[in-house]
Amino acid sequence: MSQLSRSLRLQGKSIGFVPTMGYLHEGHLSLARKANGDSDIVIMSIFVNPVQFGPQEDFKKYPRNLKRDTALAKSAGVDVIFYPSAKSMYPAGYKTYAEVEGLSDILCGEFRPGHFKGVSTVVAKLFNIVQPDIAYFGQKDAQQAIVIRRMALDLNMPVEIKVMPIVREKDGLAMSSRNTYLSKNERQDAFVLRKVLLLAKDLVRRGKRNSSYVIEKMRLMIQEKRSAKIDYIAILDAQTMAPVKFIRGKALVALAVWFGKTRLIDNIVVNS
Amino acid sequence: MSQLSRSLRLQGKSIGFVPTMGYLHEGHLSLARKANGDSDIVIMSIFVNPVQFGPQEDFKKYPRNLKRDTALAKSAGVDVIFYPSAKSMYPAGYKTYAEVEGLSDILCGEFRPGHFKGVSTVVAKLFNIVQPDIAYFGQKDAQQAIVIRRMALDLNMPVEIKVMPIVREKDGLAMSSRNTYLSKNERQDAFVLRKVLLLAKDLVRRGKRNSSYVIEKMRLMIQEKRSAKIDYIAILDAQTMAPVKFIRGKALVALAVWFGKTRLIDNIVVNS
Numbered sequence: 031m032s033q034l035s036r037s038l039r040l041q042g043k044s045i046g047f048v049p050t051m052g053y054l055h056e057g058h059l060s061l062a063r064k065a066n067g068d069s070d071i072v073i074m075s076i077f078v079n080p081v082q083f084g085p086q087e088d089f090k091k092y093p094r095n096l097k098r099d100t101a102l103a104k105s106a107g108v109d110v111i112f113y114p115s116a117k118s119m120y121p122a123g124y125k126t127y128a129e130v131e132g133l134s135d136i137l138c139g140e141f142r143p144g145h146f147k148g149v150s151t152v153v154a155k156l157f158n159i160v161q162p163d164i165a166y167f168g169q170k171d172a173q174q175a176i177v178i179r180r181m182a183l184d185l186n187m188p189v190e191i192k193v194m195p196i197v198r199e200k201d202g203l204a205m206s207s208r209n210t211y212l213s214k215n216e217r218q219d220a221f222v223l224r225k226v227l228l229l230a231k232d233l234v235r236r237g238k239r240n241s242s243y244v245i246e247k248m249r250l251m252i253q254e255k256r257s258a259k260i261d262y263i264a265i266l267d268a269q270t271m272a273p274v275k276f277i278r279g280k281a282l283v284a285l286a287v288w289f290g291k292t293r294l295i296d297n298i299v300v301n302s
Numbered sequence: 303m304s305q306l307s308r309s310l311r312l313q314g315k316s317i318g319f320v321p322t323m324g325y326l327h328e329g330h331l332s333l334a335r336k337a338n339g340d341s342d343i344v345i346m347s348i349f350v351n352p353v354q355f356g357p358q359e360d361f362k363k364y365p366r367n368l369k370r371d372t373a374l375a376k377s378a379g380v381d382v383i384f385y386p387s388a389k390s391m392y393p394a395g396y397k398t399y400a401e402v403e404g405l406s407d408i409l410c411g412e413f414r415p416g417h418f419k420g421v422s423t424v425v426a427k428l429f430n431i432v433q434p435d436i437a438y439f440g441q442k443d444a445q446q447a448i449v450i451r452r453m454a455l456d457l458n459m460p461v462e463i464k465v466m467p468i469v470r471e472k473d474g475l476a477m478s479s480r481n482t483y484l485s486k487n488e489r490q491d492a493f494v495l496r497k498v499l500l501l502a503k504d505l506v507r508r509g510k511r512n513s514s515y516v517i518e519k520m521r522l523m524i525q526e527k528r529s530a531k532i533d534y535i536a537i538l539d540a541q542t543m544a545p546v547k548f549i550r551g552k553a554l555v556a557l558a559v560w561f562g563k564t565r566l567i568d569n570i571v572v573n574s
Binding site for chain 2: 032036039040042123124125126127128129130131132133150151154155158159161180181184185186187188270
């Protein structure tokens with residue numbers, strides 16, 4: 031992959047890069063299509079990165095289907111799929127981590143210690159291997175996007191980060207490879223995430239600026255769903271991720287909620 | 303600098319890179335000359351990196367002389383000098399660090415917590431800005447060289463790391479910008495470093511393979527010098543930096559010794 035990237039760069043080709051963990055859905059494909067419009071060559075990585083999973087997490091059962099992914103990726107304009115082995119990415123004696131301090135241990139990072147350190151490390155590695163001009167991430171993983179943007183800026187990575195809108199199912203559920211874990215009931219309950227995010231947006235639009243008030247209204251609506259268990263609901267500055275007490279201008283409303291054994295995340299930008 | 307590197311790369315020029323903290327001596331210049339022989343363009347950075355200095359260390363008094371450095375660098379074949387400000391390298395909100403875990407907290411890292419994390423971070427940044435084909439480091443800073451090699455390998459950095467031999471004063475003292483701190487007496491005493499490293503080499507050549515024995519002989523000789531105070535003497539595997547009890551094949555003998563308020567390091571590779 032390194033050699034191919036190097037030779038593409040020497041030919042003056044621009045490279046668009048879509049890093050994924052595979053089991054592609056319309057969210058990933060929207061990134062690939064965008065990359066296809068922007069760059070000469072679209073490279074997609076498919077790598078279920080062990081370092082970003084905790085010991086109790088779903089690394090082993092995370093859904094994988096390279097054959098299906100390959101066909102979908104091609105249909106969305108991907109030219110090259112890079113699917114390294116864990117052993118080649120983290121050989122014996124591996125010791126180096128890139129970490130965005132202060133953004134990695136809050137929200138999802140509080141529940142998933144080491145997760146964002148694993149994400150920033152693998153993305154730093156992939157950028158060095160693929161050498162993209164532009165890399166694409168989904169707004170669904172809002173904290174991830176903020177962490178990656180910060181890392182690329184701080185470490186002077188020669189790549190532009192583009193964060194693309196959330197792609198949703200018909201009923202509004204954000205697309206995620208983990209949706210496949212949901213039972214029928216859980217899947218029905220999960221619709222509440224979109225509902226409470228739109229509620230938050232509406233409350234803010236109607237002048238409710240107190241974050242605690244908005245969060246409480248969201249909490250009450252989620253708690254009506256039997257399979258739901260809230261991990262967090264937060265209203266934040268979208269650059270620094272500092273909590274926002276009173277919403278002025280733009281803010282990020284983000285949440286993580288369990289449905290049975292599946293933890294889903296979603297978010298919305300509100301504007302007062 | 304990023305734009306220049308990018309344009310040089312697009313022109314197909316190869317870039318040799320010598321990162322320094324300035325106050326150049328023959329050690330730095332030997333790296334620049336080597337780079338000049340290897341690559342089309344030689345870039346040298348001069349940046350006294352605040353992040354690798356501890357709060358009690360010599361960041362403020364570290365010697366600086368950009369005008370003299372510029373002339374010396376040119377004479378050694380440097381085409382471009384990059385001397386960023388600390389503010390541009392670490393702007394407000396800076397949060398990201400690259401760290402080689404396990405190699406950064408031993409030896410010099412034990413005495414200088416955060417030092418190697420600062421070194422690996424700034425080198426990661428400089429590599430992304432300068433985009434070199436080859437980067438040059440001195441064997442004098444042996445632990446630094448091992449940390450950088452490991453980071454470049456682990457993070458798949460598209461750069462070759464070359465580590466060049468220690469350049470010494472006539473009496474054998476390893477060249478260092480910090481030698482300028484030494485009083486006349488301390489400077490005379492500091493010669494003992496080279497002497498004990500050659501003693502170690504000789505003992506190993508004569509079949510002494512017990513590291514404790516070799517270290518004890520070195521310790522005794524250093525202790526004869528009034529201004530000397532030993533920080534550490536260690537015999538290590540030159541890749542993993544694991545301590546070596548019995549020397550078989552190659553090993554790195556490394557030491558750090560204070561002379562008055564100046565801490566000097568030196569090392570030698572021995573072969574049994």
